[in-house]
Amino acid sequence: MSTKPLTPTALVDALRSAGLVVVEVGDWENHNRNHKGPWGPVHGVMFHHTVTSGSARTVQICRDGYSGLPGPLSHGVITKDGKVHLVGHGRANHAGLGDGDVLQAVIAERTLPVDNEAGTDGNRYFYGFECENLGDGEDPWPPAQLLAIERTAAAICRAHGWTAASVIRHLDWQPGKSDPRGVDWTSMRSRIAKRLDSPKPAPTPAPTTPTVSLSRLRTAARTDPPKKGTPRSYGGVETVEVALVDEGLLARAYGDGHWGTTTTPAYAAWQRRCGYTGAAADGYPGLASLRSLGLKHGFKVVD
Template identity: 45%
Template sequence: MASPLSADRMVAALSLEGVHVAEHAGWRTHNRNSKGAWGPVNGILIHHTAGSNSLGIVWSGRSDLPGPLAHTHLAKNGTATMVGNGRANHAGPAAVNAFTAVLNESETHPRPSNASGTVDGNARLYGIEIENLGNGRDPYPAVQYQAAVRWAAAICRAHGWSANSVVGHKETSVEGKVDPSFLMDTFRADVAERLRHSAAWSPGAGTGGGTTTPNPPKKEKDMQLTDQVAVGDWQPRRWPDDKGLKDKRISVETALGSAYGHSRVAHEGVDALRKEVAEVKVQLAEVLAVLKQGRA
């Protein structure tokens, strides 16, 4: 539990962490303090905008929900625009069981339960809206994702919190929110890694490049000859077509798959043919027996 950061302290903490900060005109007095409490604060809530070019709406809000809708809007290029200083309409009611995990900086974050009751999340949580469609296909450019990590780490560092004070809206909402569209366990691990270093730390070469997909797949190890696979995975429907191959070459994978798959098909075909031949022999023997009886 802590007093909220002042506007100056917030900007200073973010800048020290390496966040590119922009200040929307009037943001220092833009809030919903007249409608409810702001503070004490206990954690950080991560959102995605579910749209594009969303800075305007995060600032002004919607007809049914006045702005600001967060404290910061994070663009695709990594620019963090400050849009609110004080209470913001971003968290809504937070499940007590989920909020308690934040309060206790628990390493596990339970599924939010409406039955546990709710607390006023807008009073207790900082919020950031990250520009993303949230459809599971729109990527988070590395510069944007790393800026989000830095933003969260900066606030944690300023308050002396651990990365377990950072949660996604989907982890607190009793209204079925699904944001953000990336894995929060991974995000918390990235925030924790930053907090193990000074605010000026930058990851070494090869870290933070490319884009971050909403749910990045686990990297698979190279296949070994002793690995077990399903037979169907190695059973092509037809022989590989080598038309157009000037040197008549195919990949080792194709060769292995085709060789095994088609040899198995051939073996099964031969077994079936043997059974048919055996049945024909029996039928032929019966016919011959009848013919012999007719001659007798």
């Protein structure tokens, strides 16, 4: 079992040998964030959804990143047509901080625990693949794209001597995440295991239903937040921000658990979607709009 990252040539060969159409984007072999920290040892493959539409735009965003979150945002992008676009090699801004117990379970290839911590650098340890999808639970996952996810995961696992238990979702790694939303993950891991001729992995744990307190959220929203990287004033902020990211109203870089001046207009945009106008769409959560968001994105609202 190897934990040394594949070279660019070895990665391309592994993917193409699996029958994938690989598109090499620019100088992807040297595009990385290695100056920010180490890349490797690698222990698994993580999949995400992009909350974008349009293949060309999606690939560009994942290669270049956003303001405040430089690219690459993954190693590859799997578009709806099943093509794998390689956009980076080395450290990439895709996994963020996650649960160290999940990492240890992936290393041991055993049943995953529920992720409830965010203190371990996932960008060091995982290959990351973004998949073109709005992440709203309604945008379809075409068979060609699902097949490409299966083949990509199996190809990398085979190259390292891993089983399907080394393939996880962002949802499994970082609290508050939902991606890749809409993929039947039990079925996908079984497909990967079959392709590898390895044992079927244990089912991944069902995500817990987060609870968001309206009063605590409004306090956090009206209080000047601490700077990014410092402890959050209230964990429910990240739950709401993740939902706003999935709605396409907030850039992923700002789903950090700090309300800030960027989250307020994003929430105001959600209020307008709910039919509010003028002062009623001021960007500070109200019970009805928050419940609508929670109903769609799987969190419970309490007063």
